[in-house]
Amino acid sequence: DGGITQSPKYLFRKEGQNVTLSCEQNLNHDAMYWYRQDPGQGLRLIYYSQIVNDFQKGDIAEGYSVSREKKESFPLTVTSAQKNPTAFYLCASSIETGGIKDEQFFGPGTRLTVL
Amino acid sequence: GQQLNQSPQSMFIQEGEDVSMNCTSSSIFNTWLWYKQDPGEGPVLLIALYKAGELTSNGRLTAQFGITRKDSFLNISASIPSDVGIYFCAGQTGANSKLTFGKGITLSVRP
Numbered sequence: 014d015g016g017i018t019q020s021p022k023y024l025f026r027k028e029g030q031n032v033t034l035s036c037e038q039n040l041n042h043d044a045m046y047w048y049r050q051d052p053g054q055g056l057r058l059i060y061y062s063q064i065v066n067d068f069q070k071g072d073i074a075e076g077y078s079v080s081r082e083k084k085e086s087f088p089l090t091v092t093s094a095q096k097n098p099t100a101f102y103l104c105a106s107s108i109e110t111g112g113i114k115d116e117q118f119f120g121p122g123t124r125l126t127v128l
Numbered sequence: 129g130q131q132l133n134q135s136p137q138s139m140f141i142q143e144g145e146d147v148s149m150n151c152t153s154s155s156i157f158n159t160w161l162w163y164k165q166d167p168g169e170g171p172v173l174l175i176a177l178y179k180a181g182e183l184t185s186n187g188r189l190t191a192q193f194g195i196t197r198k199d200s201f202l203n204i205s206a207s208i209p210s211d212v213g214i215y216f217c218a219g220q221t222g223a224n225s226k227l228t229f230g231k232g233i234t235l236s237v238r239p
Contacts, residue, residue: 115220
């Protein structure tokens with residue numbers, strides 16, 4: 014069964030701690046993305062990766078870091094430098110970025126709450 | 129950068145009614161996508177459009193790629209309670225460009 018998994022579904026952390034959100038896909042997609050969703054603000058792009066060992070900043074990268082050591086995995090670290098980390102985080106993947114049919118498929122999301 | 133406009137932010141309809149929502153931009157797009165997000169879940173792709181004027185259906189959903197390439201429409205016919213959710217449009221302006229998302233319309237369906 015192909016798809017994108019994110020774990021955990023809910024995550025609680027104390028202020029000042031770094032936390033890493035997991036994203037795995039078995040769709041054999043080259044491109045992966047991280048979005049942040051806040052109420053009424055739609056989806057905002059944090060980071061994206063078009064290929065293994067390469068990634069680019071999105072619109073709101075400050076306070077976040079990523080790695081892409083394997084095609085299937087694109088973990089996101091929310092660092093203590095992120096001022097408002099509490100949000101719903103969505104991971105997505107597509108065959109490639111900017112291709113003719115750049116349909117992105119989303120995981121179920123992780124809701125991070127920083128206390 | 130490109131922006132996609134979706135309004136109103138919320139829509140309330142009665143079960144059984146049809147509803148139409150649109151997505152507009154001042155820029156030309158080559159691809160339009162429509163997603164639905166259930167509460168607490170990730171968005172699910174409903175319909176993808178690749179050609180100006182294209183009209184595509186998926187069950188009770190129909191979407192159109194506007195002739196001007198600056199807008200797209202999604203229609204839901206005979207709404208049911210499970211149609212509740214947030215409907216996002218997304219577009220791509222061309223090769224090597226990332227998807228741009230609208231802010232979404234929250235649909236409520238009264239039984």
